[in-house]
Amino acid sequence: MAKKETLPRTPMPEQKPEVRKRNFDEVPLGYTPEMAMKEASRCLQCKKPSCVEGCPVQVDIPGFIRYIKEGDFAKAIRKIWEKNSLPAICGRVCPQEMQCEGHCILGKKGQPIAIGNLERFAADYEREHGTGELPPKAPPTGKKVAIIGSGPSGLTVAGDLILKGHEVTVFEAFHKGGGVLVYGIPEFRLPKDIVAAELKNLERLGVKFVYNCVVGKTITIDELFEQGYDAVFIGVGAGLPRFLNIPGENLVGIYSANEYLTRANLMKAYLFPEYDTPIARGKNVVVIGAGNVAMDAARTAMRLGAESVKIVYRRSREEMPARKAEIHHAEEEGIEFHLLTNPIEFLGDENGKVRGMRCIKMELGEPDESGRRRPVPIEGSEFEMECDLVVIAVGASANPVLTKATEGLELNKRGYIVADPETGKTKKKGIWAGGDIVTGQATVILAAGAGRKASNSIHKYLTWGW
Amino acid sequence: MFEIVKRQEMAQGSVVLNEINAPLIAKKAKPGQFVILRGHEKGERIPLTMADTDPEKGTITIIYQVVGKTTALFKTLKEGDRYLDIIGPLGKPTDIEKVDGDVVCVGGGTGVAVLHPITRAFKQAGNHVIAIIGARTKDLLILEDKMKAASHELHVCTDDGSYGHHGFVTDVLKELLNSKNVKLVVAIGPVPMMKFVCNITKEHNVKTLVSLNPIMVDGTGMCGCCRVTVGGKTKFACVDGPEFDGHQVDFDELTQRLRSYLEQEKQSYELFKTKLNA
Ligand SMILES: Cc1cc2nc3c(=O)[nH]c(=O)nc-3n(C[C@H](O)[C@H](O)[C@H](O)COP(=O)(O)OP(=O)(O)OC[C@H]3O[C@@H](n4cnc5c(N)ncnc54)[C@H](O)[C@@H]3O)c2cc1C
Ligand SMILES: Cc1cc2nc3c(=O)[nH]c(=O)nc-3n(C[C@H](O)[C@H](O)[C@H](O)COP(=O)(O)OP(=O)(O)OC[C@H]3O[C@@H](n4cnc5c(N)ncnc54)[C@H](O)[C@@H]3O)c2cc1C
Ligand code: SF4
Ligand code: SF4
Ligand code: FES
Numbered sequence: 001m002a003k004k005e006t007l008p009r010t011p012m013p014e015q016k017p018e019v020r021k022r023n024f025d026e027v028p029l030g031y032t033p034e035m036a037m038k039e040a041s042r043c044l045q046c047k048k049p050s051c052v053e054g055c056p057v058q059v060d061i062p063g064f065i066r067y068i069k070e071g072d073f074a075k076a077i078r079k080i081w082e083k084n085s086l087p088a089i090c091g092r093v094c095p096q097e098m099q100c101e102g103h104c105i106l107g108k109k110g111q112p113i114a115i116g117n118l119e120r121f122a123a124d125y126e127r128e129h130g131t132g133e134l135p136p137k138a139p140p141t142g143k144k145v146a147i148i149g150s151g152p153s154g155l156t157v158a159g160d161l162i163l164k165g166h167e168v169t170v171f172e173a174f175h176k177g178g179g180v181l182v183y184g185i186p187e188f189r190l191p192k193d194i195v196a197a198e199l200k201n202l203e204r205l206g207v208k209f210v211y212n213c214v215v216g217k218t219i220t221i222d223e224l225f226e227q228g229y230d231a232v233f234i235g236v237g238a239g240l241p242r243f244l245n246i247p248g249e250n251l252v253g254i255y256s257a258n259e260y261l262t263r264a265n266l267m268k269a270y271l272f273p274e275y276d277t278p279i280a281r282g283k284n285v286v287v288i289g290a291g292n293v294a295m296d297a298a299r300t301a302m303r304l305g306a307e308s309v310k311i312v313y314r315r316s317r318e319e320m321p322a323r324k325a326e327i328h329h330a331e332e333e334g335i336e337f338h339l340l341t342n343p344i345e346f347l348g349d350e351n352g353k354v355r356g357m358r359c360i361k362m363e364l365g366e367p368d369e370s371g372r373r374r375p376v377p378i379e380g381s382e383f384e385m386e387c388d389l390v391v392i393a394v395g396a397s398a399n400p401v402l403t404k405a406t407e408g409l410e411l412n413k414r415g416y417i418v419a420d421p422e423t424g425k426t427k428k429k430g431i432w433a434g435g436d437i438v439t440g441q442a443t444v445i446l447a448a449g450a451g452r453k454a455s456n457s458i459h460k461y462l463t464w465g466w
Numbered sequence: 467m468f469e470i471v472k473r474q475e476m477a478q479g480s481v482v483l484n485e486i487n488a489p490l491i492a493k494k495a496k497p498g499q500f501v502i503l504r505g506h507e508k509g510e511r512i513p514l515t516m517a518d519t520d521p522e523k524g525t526i527t528i529i530y531q532v533v534g535k536t537t538a539l540f541k542t543l544k545e546g547d548r549y550l551d552i553i554g555p556l557g558k559p560t561d562i563e564k565v566d567g568d569v570v571c572v573g574g575g576t577g578v579a580v581l582h583p584i585t586r587a588f589k590q591a592g593n594h595v596i597a598i599i600g601a602r603t604k605d606l607l608i609l610e611d612k613m614k615a616a617s618h619e620l621h622v623c624t625d626d627g628s629y630g631h632h633g634f635v636t637d638v639l640k641e642l643l644n645s646k647n648v649k650l651v652v653a654i655g656p657v658p659m660m661k662f663v664c665n666i667t668k669e670h671n672v673k674t675l676v677s678l679n680p681i682m683v684d685g686t687g688m689c690g691c692c693r694v695t696v697g698g699k700t701k702f703a704c705v706d707g708p709e710f711d712g713h714q715v716d717f718d719e720l721t722q723r724l725r726s727y728l729e730q731e732k733q734s735y736e737l738f739k740t741k742l743n744a
Contacts, residue, residue: 173553173684173686174684175504175511175550175551175553211551212551212552212553213490213553214553214554214556214686217494217554217555217556217686218490218491218494218553218554218555219490219494239686239687239688240687240688241688241689241690243690243700245700249700250693250694250695250700250719250723251722252722252723252725252726253726255690255691256689256690256691258688258689258690259683259689259690259691262683262684262688262689263683267510267511267683268508271508272730272734273730273733273734273737274508275508276508276509276510276535276536276734277510277511277683278727278730278731278734280726280727351722351725352718352719352722352723353722399686399687399688400687401686401687401705
């Protein structure tokens with residue numbers, strides 16, 4: 001017992017900052033089996049594991065960690081799969097410090113178990129060394145389910161329902177599946193091969209994917225029902241970029257994070273001209289915002305050869321919403337943080353290209369409705385900041401393309417779909433929804449969790465009609 | 467899917483027509499809407515307007531001008547070849563209505579291809595439709611016969627006087643605005659042409675629709691790449707347009723944004739030409 005407490009957390013080897021800041025390869029390199037078993041041996045196997053309470057889908061954390069400790073990696077991954085169908089992804093991108101690891105008892109005095117790293121290890125080990133054996137499928141039920149959107153929520157529903165014997169088709173607007181996992185989160189944080197492997201497994205199980213299909217435009221939900229689908233799940237995400245609505249925002253060289261990251265990730269513009277899609281390579285880059293999306297944009301800009309990359313954020317360090325690991329990685333790579341600073345105008349040159357930004361200093365006042373102290377401008381503190389490329393990463397809203405084309409869905413005042421938090425049922429019969437289009441931009445595991453709840457409810461509906 | 471069933475070169479090979487098998491899109495598309503296409507695994511997504519659709523046959527027709535790498539690559543596709551991806555129909559359809567007066571449809575360059583189904587629809591809606599089409603020179607003129615059939619009256623202009631009226635489409639438009647009871651103008655073509663048309667119609671206070679062609683990525687309102695300023699507000703051309711009230715459009719901003727990637731486009735095109743020749 002005493003030994004367990006003193007053993008330090010096993011760090012995961014990483015590419016060195018000087019090297020990785022100019023390449024797109026993954027930053028953390030993964031555990032070896034020995035490292036994983038060593039880290040697993042630190043777990044106290046708590047009777048009432050508080051870590052599990054911190055996980056939105058209640059992965060049996062001590063359960064899978066015990067198998068890793070014993071070297072039975074095949075059992076470990078099967079334990080995780082009981083609750084989470086995307087562990088290679090969640091192990092990499094979950095905000096563990098706020099979830100499982102944040103609740104681990106060892107974190108009270110020392111360092112929590114590296115649950116995310118272990119989850120990633122189990123999934124990677126299975127992908128690389130596993131038998132590839134598919135889980136058993138229930139006999140066909142003759143029921144058909146349409147899933148709209150191939151992000152983590154949609155993929156979870158697809159995986160669950162195909163195993164229960166239903167026919168499953170995923171309709172995706174883009175030419176590739178994965179949602180934010182392929183177009184938003186960069187390669188150096190989530191290699192696209194991993195997402196492709198998940199999609200491949202679903203295909204092997206019999207899930208059909210229809211790409212290039214914008215539901216609401218190419219086909220409507222009512223038409224899907226007419227074609228004989230018995231249930232529809234909507235997992236279209238929160239894909240509408242927010243802008244600042246300040247002068248000069250349409251200058252050349254100002255991107256939304258969605259555009260910047262989609263060009264870089266989905267269209268592989270970082271490999272231009274081998275790939276056809278271009279992207280601007282800035283020398284002095286400014287990224288506005290301080291969430292995961294902002295960190296991803298900043299680190300992408302650095303990898304595209306920027307001399308300086310600045311994060312500009314109107315609140316202070318404490319309020320930065322990004323995962324700790326991302327902020328830490330960004331700092332190591334030389335990204336500068338300009339906090340309590342807000343842009344008020346973009347300045348352009350004679351060709352309409354951005355050349356700078358007027359900013360104002362902020363201070364924190366009274367707490368606002370989000371409970372965070374409201375940033376207020378300091379009068380007379382305006383100053384100019386030079387830049388030749390700006391990425392605006394201040395959040396996303398609900399994209400109305402699908403919801404506008406579908407009658408009978410109830411939306412809240414911000415345009416998100418109203419769905420029962422326990423079942424994902426919408427106000428329209430036969431339609432479920434989950435993920436960012438219900439909650440607003442959240443996390444991969446919350447989207448996957450919503451997918452799991454919806455798939456349980458859809459299965460009941462298809463089996464018993466309620 | 468997405469097989470090219472008919473291919474035709476126009477305007478001395480600088481413009482290409484493809485009729486493509488895309489039944490879902492053909493069933494849904496309306497005049498004014500566009501598709502986004504991709505030719506190969508490493509390719510860019512580019513928007514092209516549907517010049518025609520045949521819901522029975524399940525085909526759509528695109529007519530594009532060869533201007534850079536992607537369109538040059540599309541030109542190499544033969545009948546029987548396939549596009550990798552086609553997404554659509556995107557954008558809002560043209561608001562076709564019966565107007566109390568004449569409708570003038572003005573098209574320049576490949577804009578005529580986009581204008582044709584809209585012209586036809588205005589005629590079918592019971593309007594008296596006058597069309598003006600132009601090109602730099604006679605050999606670059608496209609769809610003259612089709613535009614003749616789609617309108618009640620067709621005027622043809624060439625910049626060099628090699629055919630029809632010697633001069634710009636705007637010259638003819640000015641005359642018509644003075645002599646006829648024009649209530650609506652639809653102008654589709656190069657940005658400078660649309661801008662000039664709007665300057666003229668503004669003087670006459672005649673409502674003018676233009677179809678904007680900003681750079682796009684997804685075409686579904688997700689990226690904001692296609693943003694244009696209309697009436698002082700930012701709009702996304704792929705979902706709020708591509709057609710807008712021309713009198714409200716900031717054409718200079720559109721021109722600048724269309725030039726965002728000039729250097730890379732040149733590099734990409736040169737590389738492609740070298741490969742093609744090798
Ligand atoms: C850059 C970035 C970084 C992030 N980093 C993290 C992180 O580190 N950790 C974390 O937990 N979360 C992170 N997130 C958030 C997380 O990715 C999302 O919460 C999650 O992906 C939401 O999943 P979803 O299933 O709701 O939809 P999405 O992943 O948004 O997928 C929706 C899919 O639906 C498709 N679609 C949309 N409309 C239609 C239509 N009409 N017809 C057909 N298909 C349609 C879209 O093309 C897309 O593929 C990040 C988000 C971004 C943008
Ligand atoms: C809604 C819409 C409808 C269009 N319809 C037609 C049409 O019917 N026929 C036709 O010939 N052209 C049409 N265009 C223009 C066509 O998309 C561009 O000519 C094409 O993208 C050029 O690609 P490229 O690689 O061959 O040339 P590039 O060398 O890449 O570009 C040449 C020029 O085309 C523009 N362009 C480049 N990439 C894009 C992009 N992804 N999206 C939009 N514009 C871009 C830029 O101004 C650029 O300078 C349309 C554009 C839009 C937005
Ligand atoms: S799914 Fe996420 S929160 Fe849950 S255990 Fe895994 S890494 Fe932790
Ligand atoms: S709380 Fe920490 S130590 Fe306890 S079971 Fe969970 S991971 Fe292990
Ligand atoms: S092209 Fe992306 S929002 Fe219009």
